[in-house]
Structure formats: C-alpha cells, structure tokens
Amino acid sequence: MPRAVIYARFSSDMQREESIDAQVRACTAYAKSKGYEIVDTYIDEAKSGREVTKRDAYKKMLDDASHKKFDIVIFHKIDRNSRNEVDYYITKAKFLNLGIRYEYAVQSIDSSPEGQMMEGMLVAIAAYYSRNLAKETKKGLNENAYKVQFNGGTPPLGYKIVDKHYVIDNDEAEAIRLIFDLFIARHSYKDICCILAAKGYTTRNGQPFSKKSLYDIIGNERYCGTYTFNKIPKGKGKRNSHSKNRPDDFIRLEDAIPAIVSKDVFQQAQARRRINKERPAEYKAKVNYLLRGKIICGHCGSAMGGHTCTPRDKSYSYYSCLDKERIPTKKCLQKQIRKEDAEEAVITKIKNEILNSEAFSVIADKMRKKFANTKNSIDKKIADKQNQLTKAQKTRANLYKLVEKGIDDDFTFSKIKAAKETIDTLQAVIQTLKKSKKSKILSDAEIQKAFQLFNDKVKSMNDVEAKKLLIDLFLDKVIIIDQKLDIHLSTDAISNIIQK
Structure with a gap:
C-alpha cells in the first residue's frame, strides 16, 4: 500500500484555522479513495505561500522525504503547496528525485501533456494571485502613508496611535527629550542609560535602555516631525540605510506628525553622531x-x-x-x-x-x-x-x-x-x-x-x-x-x- 502524507496550510489572507480542517478532510477522503495509507500530516498555520523555506512543517516534510518515510504528498490545491513558480518546481524536483510524487485532492493533474499544461497554468495563477495581492496591499499602505496614517508595527517610543494617527505620549516623550538633551551635552551612551535608569525610565516593554536602543532613537527623524515610509526595499537591510538604497516609492513628509524635539535639536544630535563616526584613527586602531x-x-x-x-x-x-x-x-x-x-x-x-x-x-x-x-x-x-x-x-x-x-x-x-x-x-x-x-x-x-x-x-x-x-x-x-x-x-x- 503506497504511503502518503497530507500537507495543509493557511495564511493570513482572509483564511482561518478552520480551513485546515477542511483541507485535511478532503485530502483524507482522496487518500481513502486511492487506497493510500496516511502516515503523517504536516500543517503550517498563518504561513505565506510565497516561500516554502520559511514554513516549519514544510521543511520537516522535506527532511522526512530525504529519509524515505513516504511515497506521495497530497495537497488540497496547488495554491496550498506554493504561490511561487520557482519554489514550486525546485521543491517538486527534489521530491521527484527522491521518488516521491505530488497529488491534489480537488484538482485532477496527471503526468499526461494535458495534465502538465494544467499544472503549469494553475501554478502561474497562484503566483499571480499572490503578487497582485501584495501589490494591492502595498498600494493601500502607500495611500495610508500619504495621509500620515499609522501603517502597522510598533509605534516609536514617545508616540501612541489614536484613530490611525500619531499622538504624543507625554510620559514617554519626556524620556525622548532627555535622551536628545544628554546626547547633545556630550554624555556617552553608557552615561545616558544609567541616568535614564536612575530616573525610572524604561523601554516600552519595561526593559532598561541599551546602547542600540539609544542609537536608534537618536537617528529616528519621526521625533522632529518627519514621517517616512518605504525607506528601503523589503528584506534589503537596515531601516535607517543610506538614501542610495531607497526604492522609488519612498515617502518622506516634513512636519507631518507632532514633533517631540525641534529640528534644530535633531540636527545637533545628528552632527554629534557624525563626529563620533569620524573620530581620529587612533581611537579605531585594530x-x-x-x-x-x-x-x-x-x-x-x-x-x-x-x-x-x-x-x-x-x-x-x-x-x-x-x-x-x-x-x-x-x-x-x-x-x-x-x-x-x-x-x-x-x-x-x-x-x-x-x-x-x-x-x-x-x-x-x-x-x-x-x-x-x-x-x-x-x-x-x-x-x-x-x-x-x-x-x-x-x-x-x-x-x-x-x-x-x-x-x-x-x-x-x-x-x-x-x-x-x-x-x-x-x-x-x-x-x-x-x-x-x-x-x-x-x-x-x-x-x-x-x-x-x-x-x-x-x-x-x-x-x-x-x-x-x-x-x-x-x-x-x-x-x-x-x-x-x-x-x-x-x-x-x-x-x-x-x-x-
């Protein structure tokens, strides 16, 4: 009796955990109709279909495949497998080299020329859906940015979000102003951390300030009222990367959100950061x-x-x-x-x-x-x-x-x-x-x-x-x-x- 496994996945695009039950139920019925023995089930919850390398259960399935633990993988549909053509065919080749084949519970795809053509079309459709969804989502986020609305994530310390807009949190803002004042007054990061701790200030998660958190705060131009979005392409480096890395749809709006420090104070802080970077060579000796x-x-x-x-x-x-x-x-x-x-x-x-x-x-x-x-x-x-x-x-x-x-x-x-x-x-x-x-x-x-x-x-x-x-x-x-x-x-x- 051929040994089969079931792979099911749901992402965050209008799907819920209940969709997993439906996928597994359909795959189980399909396996029974074919006379397959189901030896395992792999489930990825809230995982994108674009990159299989970021799915824990999928990676576990690949590892088990290398140990010849099954002969067939059953998916509900092609889009539950992958929404990226390159990932789809690379992983399919890996499975085929191990003597393992794909089957789909509700899509009839066989090894005939017509079946292979149908598979190629469905893979392309799944990839198009994913890319178009990302494009439309990005378009909506850009529109939010032009309206100076909060676009998700965690707002910087010193701000809270009210009706999708940045509002100063007065208690936290006092810590931010103190950080800028002490830095301009030539206090070291270490001294600033100690002073903040002595005054009872902590980060938003209740932890003491670190040197890195101070560095990020001092370089964040939101604190002088400048709103930015799309600073760098997704997955291409640090958020404060140099302007040469910025994409064409980078958005920067001056005086768009309430300022916690003045532009003059912010520029003084940046000037001191540049001085620190350009210290004489003897301070940077290897x-x-x-x-x-x-x-x-x-x-x-x-x-x-x-x-x-x-x-x-x-x-x-x-x-x-x-x-x-x-x-x-x-x-x-x-x-x-x-x-x-x-x-x-x-x-x-x-x-x-x-x-x-x-x-x-x-x-x-x-x-x-x-x-x-x-x-x-x-x-x-x-x-x-x-x-x-x-x-x-x-x-x-x-x-x-x-x-x-x-x-x-x-x-x-x-x-x-x-x-x-x-x-x-x-x-x-x-x-x-x-x-x-x-x-x-x-x-x-x-x-x-x-x-x-x-x-x-x-x-x-x-x-x-x-x-x-x-x-x-x-x-x-x-x-x-x-x-x-x-x-x-x-x-x-x-x-x-x-x-x-």
Whole structure:
C-alpha cells in the first residue's frame, strides 16, 4: 500500500484555522479513495505561500522525504503547496528525485501533456494571485502613508496611535527629550542609560535602555516631525540605510506628525553622531582580541568581548561582559579583565599541557588507541553500507523487471533514478571508508617528528599569529569569574596536525 502524507496550510489572507480542517478532510477522503495509507500530516498555520523555506512543517516534510518515510504528498490545491513558480518546481524536483510524487485532492493533474499544461497554468495563477495581492496591499499602505496614517508595527517610543494617527505620549516623550538633551551635552551612551535608569525610565516593554536602543532613537527623524515610509526595499537591510538604497516609492513628509524635539535639536544630535563616526584613527586602531568567541562570563553566561579605552593617549584593552556592556544598567557582577592577562594565561596552559614532550606522549598514546577503535568502527560502517547497497541494487533490478513488463510510467522511472543515485552514493561512501581504513598507524618516531615540525612552525610565526593559531586549535572555551579563569582545552586538533 503506497504511503502518503497530507500537507495543509493557511495564511493570513482572509483564511482561518478552520480551513485546515477542511483541507485535511478532503485530502483524507482522496487518500481513502486511492487506497493510500496516511502516515503523517504536516500543517503550517498563518504561513505565506510565497516561500516554502520559511514554513516549519514544510521543511520537516522535506527532511522526512530525504529519509524515505513516504511515497506521495497530497495537497488540497496547488495554491496550498506554493504561490511561487520557482519554489514550486525546485521543491517538486527534489521530491521527484527522491521518488516521491505530488497529488491534489480537488484538482485532477496527471503526468499526461494535458495534465502538465494544467499544472503549469494553475501554478502561474497562484503566483499571480499572490503578487497582485501584495501589490494591492502595498498600494493601500502607500495611500495610508500619504495621509500620515499609522501603517502597522510598533509605534516609536514617545508616540501612541489614536484613530490611525500619531499622538504624543507625554510620559514617554519626556524620556525622548532627555535622551536628545544628554546626547547633545556630550554624555556617552553608557552615561545616558544609567541616568535614564536612575530616573525610572524604561523601554516600552519595561526593559532598561541599551546602547542600540539609544542609537536608534537618536537617528529616528519621526521625533522632529518627519514621517517616512518605504525607506528601503523589503528584506534589503537596515531601516535607517543610506538614501542610495531607497526604492522609488519612498515617502518622506516634513512636519507631518507632532514633533517631540525641534529640528534644530535633531540636527545637533545628528552632527554629534557624525563626529563620533569620524573620530581620529587612533581611537579605531585594530586590536586582535584572540579569545573572541571563546570567552564566556561566568556570572551571567553571556559572551565576553573586547573593549579598548584610550585615556591620555595610551590605550588599554580588556575583555568585558557584552550583556553588561550593551545594557549598562544590567546588574552583572563580572569585572573587566586585562586582555594580556587572559590571553597569556590561556597560552601558558596550552604550552604546559599540550606543547611539551611529556604531555604529548600521553596524547599520542590516546591517539593510537583511538585510531585502533576507529578502524573497528569503519569495518562496521562498511558492512552496513554494503547491506544497504545490496538492497538498493535489488530494488533497481525489480524496477527494471516492471519496465520490461510494460509498466513504464513517470513514477517508475523516477524510482529507478532515485535507486541509481542511492547506489552511486553508497558506492562512493564505501570507497571513501576503505581508503580511510588503509591509513597506517604512525610510529613513535613519526609522531615525534610531526610534533617537532609543528613546534618549529609556531616558532617561525610572529607572536600574534602564533598565539592565534594555538588558541584556534586547542582552546575550547574559557569561563571568567572576576579575575579567575576556568580554561577548557581540546586536543582533537593534534590528530590532524600529525596526519599532515
């Protein structure tokens, strides 16, 4: 009995959850009439039909298909599958390559030339509907914008929406004015966050202000009364992108909404932002933070990042908790640690525990044992793949017999193609496993020689490059609690170094 799955979807375009029940009911009745066994049902709720890659259930169905869990996918109609021609045919090709076919509960589409033509027409109609709906929606949003009406989303802090129009929220607006005044008065983002917290101001969701939230507020020209819409094409970057990225239908209306700060105050703030961006090069000097991505705050679990300060023309570099840095009022107890202290402690441990002959002999012994176990494991994998290959070859032979008997439809040929691909893949895997099994176990002298060559390479590099190589190869992570370092090393890279 052929194994079938049902896929159902509803989007936000005038559909409700109840439409899922109707789709599943129709697909179930269709499967019963065909004598199919339903093995699973995939449902995406409130998901667009334009991009299958953004649908969780659809992605799960593709993954299950790769594991040969079913033979047929049943949709209610083509538009429940996809409303994008490229997505439709790419995913259909993936399914066909796996020997899986599409069927539709209420649309008669077969493999005949007429059926394929009908399928192409229905796919095009579904795509047209989606694009036209988006066009009409965009047209309505543009009209709202010209009327200076709220177009959805979350209004900026300091405003509330009344009858689709922006109205100043006086309590929140006080925080906005204070942010601009403090920034123009040359207070740092960190100082502004602390002052706002001391006065009891928070973001709209009740969280402390972060440096990023301040940056976004200071750059938002709505606060001086300018209304904008369509600043950049959808999905093409940040909302405050440079004007060169703006689409043709970008809308900008001066003095269109109530201003919380004057244009003069807003321009002063922008001038200071430009000064910050154009600071002298010495403030932007490149510092190699070698532990970046591997150093963790032991107090709150956040990543730690590099931070450089330059008082009196001398630079000092530290690692500090990024969560605490991002939100200055966050009550993380972590203290900064000097960059040099942290990195030297890690390098010293690597040299003491890995890069010395005594430690290395222990590692080499473990490697030999691991190599022997790996060979046994490879033997088992080869036997397993060989069994799979025998089954795939038998399946292909049976399919050829069907063709000889006159059963030569598209489904049979797709199954033959899938079986051939499986055979080719298994044969390649078996050859790779056999080659890896031929690798010889190195002698102590060969291991020692490889180890010495690696040490010579490290010594020939400049100090920063050598340290970076050692950290990248052997450091798993380092957890910092105040000035105490918990360093976790990994010797997995040793095998690759020696084999080379």
